[in-house]
Amino acid sequence: MNYRKISSVCRSRLAKQELYYQDIIARQDESRALWHDIKKYMLAMENLVSTKTRPEAESQLSALKKKFSSLDQMIDTGNSIVDGILNYGSNKADSLGISINFNLWLDTDLNISPVDLYIIIGNTMDNAIEACDAFPAHQKPSISCTLRQKNHVSAL
Numbered sequence: 001m002n003y004r005k006i007s008s009v010c011r012s013r014l015a016k017q018e019l020y021y022q023d024i025i026a027r028q029d030e031s032r033a034l035w036h037d038i039k040k041y042m043l044a045m046e047n048l049v050s051t052k053t054r055p056e057a058e059s060q061l062s063a064l065k066k067k068f069s070s071l072d073q074m075i076d077t078g079n080s081i082v083d084g085i086l087n088y089g090s091n092k093a094d095s096l097g098i099s100i101n102f103n104l105w106l107d108t109d110l111n112i113s114p115v116d117l118y119i120i121i122g123n124t125m126d127n128a129i130e131a132c133d134a135f136p137a138h139q140k141p142s143i144s145c146t147l148r149q150k151n152h153v154s155a156l
Contacts, residue, residue, distance in 0.1 A: 006115065013118045020084035023091060024074075077147075078108040081117050086145070089125035093143065098132045103146040110149065121147070 041064050048057035075086045086102065093100050110117070128143045135141060 009115045009118055012122070013114060016088050016118070016122065017084055019088050019091075023087055075102060075104070077104050077106045079106055079110060081114050082106060082110070082121065082147070085118060085121045085125065086147075089122075089129060089145075092125075093129050093132070096129065096133050096140075097137060098129060098140050099142040101142060101144045103144070103148075105148045105150075107149050 041060060044060055045057060048054075048060065075083050075090060077083055077086070086104075090100055090102075112120075125145070128145075132141050132143060
């Protein structure tokens with residue numbers, strides 16, 4: 001057994017998990033702030049509707065929808081390891097201007113070791129992001145990530 005390789009993978013896994021948890025904390029803080037702002041938006045909307053200021057009401061509603069759209073971007077397959085890997089990759093790609101379309105159908109128990117998941121999925125995501133990032137900014141391709149499991153067989 002190659003202990004150096006296992007140690008390296010474990011360190012990488014830990015680093016990605018820490019980023020995943022930091023992302024969760026940031027999203028929770030964002031959710032808290034949004035719920036705080038909802039009361040203000042509701043009062044503003046009530047006022048705009050009562051004064052029949054439709055264009056301003058539509059503008060405020062659009063701004064509210066935009067704020068809430070960021071909450072839908074968290075990946076939740078039910079498998080925390082896969083979620084961590086994919087959320088990390090998604091955030092990394094997003095920061096580079098690369099979009100990812102996910103198509104995920106998984107059981108919560110994949111019967112694959114966490115180390116193997118990080119090697120297979122993590123390396124695949126990293127390679128796809130690196131390849132897309134090599135393109136000029138105005139020609140960035142998108143990534144399509146399909147991960148499916150059927151009858152205990154997983155396909156990426």
